[in-house]
Amino acid sequence: MSTENRALLTGKHFLSGDLACAEGALAAGCRFFAGYPITPATEIAERMARRLPQIGATYIQMEDEIASIAAVIGASYAGLKAMTATSGPGFSLMQENIGLAVMTETPCVLVDVMRGGPSTGQPTMASQQDVMQAKWGSHGDYEIIALAPSSVQEAFDLTIEAFNCAETYRVPVMVMMDAIVGHMWEKVIIPSEDNIKIVNRKKPSVPPKEYMPFKPEQNLVPPMAVFGEGYRFHATGLTHDEDGGPRTESIRVQRKLVQRLCDKIRENSDKIVRTKGTMMEDAEIAVVAYGIESRAALSAVRKARADGIKAGLLRLVTLWPFPEESVAEIAKNVKTIVVPEMNYGQLVREVERAAKATPVTFLPKLGEEPHRPEEILEAIKGGTM
Amino acid sequence: MQTEIAHPLDVYLRETGIHNIWCTGCGNGILLNSFATALKELDFDLDKIVVVSGIGCIGRIAGYINADSFHTTHGRPIPFATGVKLANPELKVVVISGDGDLFAIGGNHFIHAARRNVDIKVICANNFNYGMTGGQQGPTTPLNVSTVTTPYGNIEHPFNLVHLAAGSGAVYVARWTTLHVRRLTESIKKALQKQGFSFIEVIAQCPEIYGKSTKMGNAIDFMNWFKKASEVQTFSDPAKAEVTRERIPVGEFVDIEKPTYEKLLREKIVQVENRTRGGT
Numbered sequence: 001m002s003t004e005n006r007a008l009l010t011g012k013h014f015l016s017g018d019l020a021c022a023e024g025a026l027a028a029g030c031r032f033f034a035g036y037p038i039t040p041a042t043e044i045a046e047r048m049a050r051r052l053p054q055i056g057a058t059y060i061q062m063e064d065e066i067a068s069i070a071a072v073i074g075a076s077y078a079g080l081k082a083m084t085a086t087s088g089p090g091f092s093l094m095q096e097n098i099g100l101a102v103m104t105e106t107p108c109v110l111v112d113v114m115r116g117g118p119s120t121g122q123p124t125m126a127s128q129q130d131v132m133q134a135k136w137g138s139h140g141d142y143e144i145i146a147l148a149p150s151s152v153q154e155a156f157d158l159t160i161e162a163f164n165c166a167e168t169y170r171v172p173v174m175v176m177m178d179a180i181v182g183h184m185w186e187k188v189i190i191p192s193e194d195n196i197k198i199v200n201r202k203k204p205s206v207p208p209k210e211y212m213p214f215k216p217e218q219n220l221v222p223p224m225a226v227f228g229e230g231y232r233f234h235a236t237g238l239t240h241d242e243d244g245g246p247r248t249e250s251i252r253v254q255r256k257l258v259q260r261l262c263d264k265i266r267e268n269s270d271k272i273v274r275t276k277g278t279m280m281e282d283a284e285i286a287v288v289a290y291g292i293e294s295r296a297a298l299s300a301v302r303k304a305r306a307d308g309i310k311a312g313l314l315r316l317v318t319l320w321p322f323p324e325e326s327v328a329e330i331a332k333n334v335k336t337i338v339v340p341e342m343n344y345g346q347l348v349r350e351v352e353r354a355a356k357a358t359p360v361t362f363l364p365k366l367g368e369e370p371h372r373p374e375e376i377l378e379a380i381k382g383g384t385m
Numbered sequence: 386m387q388t389e390i391a392h393p394l395d396v397y398l399r400e401t402g403i404h405n406i407w408c409t410g411c412g413n414g415i416l417l418n419s420f421a422t423a424l425k426e427l428d429f430d431l432d433k434i435v436v437v438s439g440i441g442c443i444g445r446i447a448g449y450i451n452a453d454s455f456h457t458t459h460g461r462p463i464p465f466a467t468g469v470k471l472a473n474p475e476l477k478v479v480v481i482s483g484d485g486d487l488f489a490i491g492g493n494h495f496i497h498a499a500r501r502n503v504d505i506k507v508i509c510a511n512n513f514n515y516g517m518t519g520g521q522q523g524p525t526t527p528l529n530v531s532t533v534t535t536p537y538g539n540i541e542h543p544f545n546l547v548h549l550a551a552g553s554g555a556v557y558v559a560r561w562t563t564l565h566v567r568r569l570t571e572s573i574k575k576a577l578q579k580q581g582f583s584f585i586e587v588i589a590q591c592p593e594i595y596g597k598s599t600k601m602g603n604a605i606d607f608m609n610w611f612k613k614a615s616e617v618q619t620f621s622d623p624a625k626a627e628v629t630r631e632r633i634p635v636g637e638f639v640d641i642e643k644p645t646y647e648k649l650l651r652e653k654i655v656q657v658e659n660r661t662r663g664g665t
Contacts, residue, residue, distance in 0.1 A: 032472055034464075053657040058471045058650065063497040067464035070457065070494075074468025077455060078435075078476065082468070100458050123450060227453040227469060228476045230432040234399065236456035244458075246448060333571050 004225060004250040007055045008196075013113060013188045018085075020188050021111055022047035024159030025083050027196055030109070031057040032082040035069035036064055036090060039123040040179040041113040043083035065090035069097040073106045077235065079226035081163055087179070088130055089120060091136070098172055104235045105170035105214070105222065107201055109162045112174060113182040114342075116367065125180035125368035128291055128342040134174045135320045141258050143265035145272055146174040148290040148322040152186035158317070160186035164199040166270060169264055170221050178320055180370060182294040206231060214257075215242040220264035265321055274317040275326040279305060283312030285383045286334045288327060288351050290316040292370045293340045300376035309353035311380050319347065327354035336361060336383030340371045359383075361365040390433065391594050397431070398423035399451045407652065410604030412563040412589025415563045416510055419566055419587075420481070421450070423573035434468050434477045437462040439486035441518045443510040443589075448483050460491030463498045466505045467505050467623060474504070479576060484511040484525040488544055492524070499553035499582045501646040506576045506583045509546065512591035520594040527630065532598050543628070544584045547638045551623040556581035558639035562588040562611040581645050588633060 116122030
């Protein structure tokens with residue numbers, strides 16, 4: 001079997017979300033992983049430590065999560081698709097360099113298997129408490145992409161999509177997986193190579209002398225040269241012009257750069273955002289949910305339909321950029337929106353903002369357990385009154 | 386008619402980056418000159434070198450060198466460089482940064498990269514303080530020295546950087562001052578040709594900030610201090626190489642051979658690949 005074939009285990013498997021995520025990364029072409037042990041994401045690192053050397057690629061355990069994301073950014077600039085995986089405390093440590101990845105437009109993937117916080121919190125217990133941090137954790141104005149798998153199959157599929165988005169938009173992409181999805185075991189089908197869409201970053205088409213490392217082309221994204229290919233370019237976390245040189249005192253350059261970093265995601269959000277509606281066509285009440293909560297929500301919606309209530313589910317596959325239009329669209333047609341989350345009120349704020357006048361019922365949940373379908377059903381019934 | 390003659394090191398400097406931020410008399414320019422001279426004397430392929438720096442005055446050096454370069458967040462050039470080196474071991478990866486960046490906020494990364502023996506070169510401009518932010522105390526500020534954050538005198542013991550590097554596992558360790566330009570250049574050349582984690586400390590004057598707060602004077606006064614206090618003590622015990630007002634031990638302290646992380650990784654990958662191939 002060739003090295004490349006060993007990277008893609010085409011066939012039917014029984015895997016956990018963490019392991020599927022690792023296999024998704026390999027399928028996407030990830031050839032560098034740097035990480036630090038942390039519950040409940042360690043299985044991703046362990047799988048990568050075993051799998052990457054089998055395909056001639058590099059796994060390294062760094063001294064902390066700050067170093068892990070720094071190494072990932074370095075590997076990406078040296079031309080590899082690179083990933084790290086962590087959980088809340090490690091995700092917090094990575095925030096400064098997430099900003100660096102945004103500023104230097106580094107394609108890379110971060111997996112956050114969400115556990116209970118704040119602080120050390122509940123390491124072995126699931127949550128959805130990092131979804132706002134994914135968007136706002138680093139300082140300054142910026143946009144990233146975040147995806148939320150709700151099944152083990154999706155942990156595989158969305159990790160590939162995360163790499164594709166990272167390569168397309170030169171942005172860090174986060175796979176925000178609650179620890180229940182991370183740790184549960186399900187069937188996963190790994191497709192053949194022909195059936196997996198792979199995107200690779202666009203390289204410069206101009207000779208090195210003419211190369212401007214941060215001059216955007218299609219989709220506001222600049223083509224990316226790789227270290228060692230003769231382009232001799234400079235990248236910095238400082239505000240920089242299209243030539244890569246620092247411009248720390250130019251109002252014009254700061255505006256132009258920061259606006260573009262945000263707009264390349266905002267203006268392409270229709271291409272990036274994915275949601276899935278179930279029984280939404282004639283729905284009078286919608287549940288908006290993501291990750292493991294969307295499965296309880298689906299069950300609740302089915303029960304409601306059995307009771308003659310016109311309920312539907314809008315599942316958010318993309319969390320960031322927030323699926324504003326999808327939510328605004330359903331808000332026009334329903335009386336109430338129910339939002340169950342495994343936190344004390346995070347993405348519901350975005351739903352409320354997008355829903356405008358449509359009332360939103362929030363169902364918080366702290367601690368390992370997601371909502372029971374009955375709890376969501378009760379809220380659906382409450383919304384009909 | 387006069388013809389314009391290019392400086393022999395111009396080719397090593399990025400055209401757009403020549404307006405540097407450094408103060409008059411700063412030691413960083415000497416370090417840059419030494420580094421460029423080392424590249425020239427080795428006839429180094431500028432397409433195959435990556436210069437990485439952190440935050441601080443010397444951190445701007447990456448932008449001045451005509452090679453692929455990256456200016457990271459504060460304290461993180463070493464793990465970034467580790468990622469670059471492992472992703473493409475063909476590249477020569479050099480970190481040039483300051484004492485605060487490498488040994489305060491980034492200290493953990495330094496000891497672990499040295500322990501792993503990743504084949505990167507770390508050059509530290511040690512000016513005994515945080516120059517860019519206005520002269521605060523740092524991990525190499527000597528005892529009793531007054532800075533803006535130690536107005537009553539520093540009560541923290543400073544790092545002896547060559548001892549720290551040697552103890553952490555570096556295969557090449559040297560210290561010079563900016564007075565020792567030729568010897569510094571030779572050490573940079575040696576480090577560039579050596580396999581493994583190499584460390585060079587460059588004691589550099591900061592006349593505008595540190596010189597003023599300590600009343601140590603201008604660049605010439607610093608040079609006179611370096612001349613008077615430096616003692617070349619090649620391969621002496623790094624533990625005894627503390628820098629004091631009276632004595633600056635300089636020279637090469639470590640030059641040993643040890644398998645690099647990349648070599649061990651490559652060997653491991655070949656082993657695993659063979660085993661995996663055999664198993665299918």
